[in-house]
Each structure stands twice: as C-alpha cells, then as structure tokens.
Amino acid sequence: MLQFVTPSAAYQFVYLRDLRLATAHALVTQAGGAEAALPNDSPTHYLQGLIDGLCELSLKDPLTGLANRRHFRTVLEREIDRVTRSGEAALLLMLDIDNFKKVNDTYGHLAGDLVLQSVARTLSACVRPMDTLARYGGEEFAVVLPACQAAFGRVVAERVRRAVEATPVRISPAVELNITVSVGGAFALQWIRSTTQLWTERADHQLYRAKMAGRNRVSIEEQPDSTVSAEEKSLLFGPLYTPSSWGDLPPLDPTGSVY
Numbered sequence: 001m002l003q004f005v006t007p008s009a010a011y012q013f014v015y016l017r018d019l020r021l022a023t024a025h026a027l028v029t030q031a032g033g034a035e036a037a038l039p040n041d042s043p044t045h046y047l048q049g050l051i052d053g054l055c056e057l058s059l060k061d062p063l064t065g066l067a068n069r070r071h072f073r074t075v076l077e078r079e080i081d082r083v084t085r086s087g088e089a090a091l092l093l094m095l096d097i098d099n100f101k102k103v104n105d106t107y108g109h110l111a112g113d114l115v116l117q118s119v120a121r122t123l124s125a126c127v128r129p130m131d132t133l134a135r136y137g138g139e140e141f142a143v144v145l146p147a148c149q150a151a152f153g154r155v156v157a158e159r160v161r162r163a164v165e166a167t168p169v170r171i172s173p174a175v176e177l178n179i180t181v182s183v184g185g186a187f188a189l190q191w192i193r194s195t196t197q198l199w200t201e202r203a204d205h206q207l208y209r210a211k212m213a214g215r216n217r218v219s220i221e222e223q224p225d226s227t228v229s230a231e232e233k234s235l236l237f238g239p240l241y242t243p244s245s246w247g248d249l250p251p252l253d254p255t256g257s258v259y
C-alpha cells in the first residue's frame with residue numbers, strides 16, 4: 001500500500017493492486033519525479049521511470065520527505081553489520097518534539113503538520129550527507145550517524161537541539177511558534193552484533209531521560225566499552241579453529257559478552 005498527501009493536505013492510501021498508470025504517474029509527479037516519467041518517453045523508459053519513482057516513494061515519509069520508518073530500519077540493520085565488522089563508532093539519535101500535542105490542540109492539525117515539516121528541514125540542514133534522517137513516528141525523528149566518535153556525536157546532538165530552538169515556525173501570517181526537541185542518543189556496540197530493536201530501545205531510554213529532565217535537552221548514553229584486543233578480534237574474524245587447537249581457546253564468558 002502506498003500513502004501520499006493530496007494537494008489539500010489530506011492523506012490518501014492506494015492499494016498496489018488498484019494502482020493505475022494515471023495514478024502512478026500522478027503520485028510520482030507529485031513527489032517531484034516528473035522528469036523521470038514523462039509519458040512521451042519510450043514506453044520502456046516511461047514505465048521504468050514510474051517504477052523507480054514508486055520505489056523511491058515507498059522509502060519516504062509523505063509529509064516531510066524524510067526516510068520513513070521502514071527504510072530507516074533497513075539502514076540501521078546495515079549499520080549494525082558495518083559496525084560489527086569494522087568496529088567503527090556509530091551513533092543513533094532519537095528526537096521528539098516537546099509538547100507537540102499542545103500545538104495540535106491549540107492551532108489545529110494542519111499547523112502541527114507545518115511544524116513537523118519545518119523541524120524536518122531544520123534537522124536536514126544539521127546532518128551530513130552520509131547520515132540518514134527519518135521520521136520515525138508521529139512527532140518523533142531519528143538519525144543514524146555512521147563513523148561518529150563520542151565527542152563529535154555530542155556536538156551534533158547539541159547542534160540539532162539548538163538549531164530547532166533557534167528556528168521559530170510561522171503557522172499563519174500572525175502566529176510564529178517556538179519549538180524545541182528532546183534528544184536521546186546511544187552508540188552502537190562495536191564488534192558485537194546487536195539488533196535494531198535493542199539499539200533503538202537504548203536511544204529511546206535516553207530520550208525518555210531527556211524528557212524527564214525537563215525537555216529541550218540532550219541525553220546520550222556513555223559509549224559502551226566493548227573494545228577488544230587484536231587477539232580477540234582474530235578470534236571473532238579469523239579462520240575457524242580446528243578441534244586440535246581448542247585447548248588454546250580462552251574460556252567462554254558465560255554472559256556471551258566480549259570485553
């Protein structure tokens with residue numbers, strides 16, 4: 001099923017089995033991919049353009065144009081793979097707009113949508129092209145920052161928080177709103193294969209702490225010390241041991257952790 005926003009800002013859903021060429025064309029054009037799918041192209045090019053445009057759409061959140069949650073999970077899984085193999089640091093930030101319900105309740109849902117779009121633009125301007133920024137859910141965003149050392153991660157998280165605070169959102173000619181976000185962050189476990197669920201839970205826990213501490217602040221988990229020695233790395237990634245060498249192996253840690 002594809003979801004898109006109509007010109008009147010209403011959400012519309014289309015089941016793939018009901019998707020007609022004209023609807024596919026309208027969806028791709030609306031998303032700004034019209035050049036890729038001009039009907040006076042050759043039929044093959046035209047159809048390929050539509051298919052490419054629809055694939056692109058299926059990865060995006062229709063309101064903000066950021067990566068959607070499904071796409072973000074795929075990126076996180078890839079990042080876990082990379083971190084497990086390379087041992088590089090990677091940071092996951094979860095961000096949540098503070099008191100957003102009040103915006104909706106006071107100014108209406110459309111004003112809330114304008115705030116979401118504005119925050120999405122501000123966040124996009126704060127991250128590197130190699131980072132992936134997503135709308136994770138209602139008023140929650142997420143960013144994964146590959147190759148991100150602890151000191152840099154804290155600077156980015158604080159920069160993001162300040163940027164949102166410094167960008168008022170105009171929701172009507174007479175009304176401008178000051179918006180803030182709370183930010184929680186957790187580093188990936190280096191050399192150890194974790195799961196997207198565990199990683200997001202750790203970042204979410206820090207986000208909860210930032211909210212509990214008063215909102216409009218950053219809380220980042222201390223980078224877990226999962227450094228392994230060169231010898232241990234060779235145990236993880238080296239050739240398999242033969243039974244005759246088992247006697248040389250260090251005893252197994254009952255928790256399964258690598259120190």
Ligand SMILES: Nc1nc2c(ncn2[C@@H]2O[C@H](COP(=O)(O)OP(=O)(O)OP(=O)(O)O)[C@@H](O)[C@H]2O)c(=O)[nH]1
Nearest residue numbers: 096097098099100101102104109110112113138139
């Ligand atoms: N306008 C708009 N509102 C949304 C959307 N998705 C979720 N929301 C609203 O986001 C609000 C979330 O409210 P809460 O979870 O209570 O959080 P909050 O008011 O931001 O409070 P804190 O997170 O504790 O600071 C609800 O009012 C939802 O209706 C959306 O796509 N557009």
